[in-house]
Each structure stands twice: as C-alpha cells, then as structure tokens.
Amino acid sequence: MDTPCKLNSYCLSNICTHLDDFPGKAQLYIKNGYFYGLDRWTQTDTYIKVYSVSKLSGFKYIGRTRTIHDDDRPDFDETFTTEISSKEGSFILEIFDLDYNSPDDLISRVEINFKDCLKLDVCTKNFGSSRLRYNIIWTPQI
Numbered sequence: 289m290d291t292p293c294k295l296n297s298y299c300l301s302n303i304c305t306h307l308d309d310f311p312g313k314a315q316l317y318i319k320n321g322y323f324y325g326l327d328r329w330t331q332t333d334t335y336i337k338v339y340s341v342s343k344l345s346g347f348k349y350i351g352r353t354r355t356i357h358d359d360d361r362p363d364f365d366e367t368f369t370t371e372i373s374s375k376e377g378s379f380i381l382e383i384f385d386l387d388y389n390s391p392d393d394l395i396s397r398v399e400i401n402f403k404d405c406l407k408l409d410v411c412t413k414n415f416g417s418s419r420l421r422y423n424i425i426w427t428p429q430i
C-alpha cells in the first residue's frame with residue numbers, strides 16, 4: 289500500500305521526495321535589457337554569458353547570447369535550457385560590452401533565482417542604472 293507523502297512531496301522510487309529535489313529542467317528566457325552610458329564611443333554593444341549553479345551540477349557554462357551592437361536597449365529574445373537537479377539552483381549572467389580595441393568590459397554579474405520570478409510573464413531585474421527583463425521556468429522531470 290502506498291504511504292502518502294507530505295505536502296509538495298511525491299513518491300519517487302518508493303521514497304517521499306520533495307518537489308524541489310526532483311531532477312528538473314530550467315529554461316531561461318532573456319527578453320531585453322537597458323544598459324545606458326557604458327560605452328564611451330557608441331551605445332552599448334551587449335552580450336550575455338549564461339551559467340547555472342546548482343547543488344548537484346555545480347557551476348556550469350551554458351552558452352551566450354549574440355552580440356547586439358550599438359544599442360542601449362538590446363532585444364535578445366533568446367532562450368537557454370539546462371538540467372538543474374534542484375529548484376534551489378540559479379542562473380548567473382555575466383553582461384559584457386564588446387570592445388574592439390580593448391578587453392570587453394564586464395557591465396555586471398547578476399544572479400537570477402527561481403523564487404525571484406514566480407510569475408509566468410516577464411520579470412525585471414534592476415542593477416545600478418541597468419535593467420534586464422527575463423523569465424525562468426523550472427519543470428520537474430517526473
């Protein structure tokens with residue numbers, strides 16, 4: 289006979305497992321951003337490197353957006369997907385301004401947690417005078 293599991297727990301291989309500990313898939317959607325006055329000569333030439341952090345997978349590079357040149361309000365409209373074993377995992381975004389005559393400038397390193405964006409539509413992350421609009425969805429693989 290099945291033993292009922294507590295709230296938000298489900299039977300996985302005969303063990304009551306909290307939903308947050310199920311293996312899962314995370315999808316990060318980067319919609320757009322606002323990065324003003326960060327390039328001396330033109331508007332900002334932005335690209336974003338995406339990493340995930342989780343208890344089981346550690347720190348992992350996932351990929352990067354394309355570079356959007358000379359635009360303080362870049363529209364990325366790009367999606368990144370990764371396996372994250374715990375809902376407590378997060379994404380780390382490194383936002384760069386591309387430069388041709390010097391090393392690219394790191395505009396900011398931003399952490400995005402699942403609990404910061406629980407709604408289904410686009411969320412906003414403000415940092416300094418910059419802004420990033422995104423969404424993250426985590427789906428348990430049951």
Ligand SMILES: [Ca+2]
Pocket residue numbers: 327332333385386387388
């Ligand atoms: Ca630049």
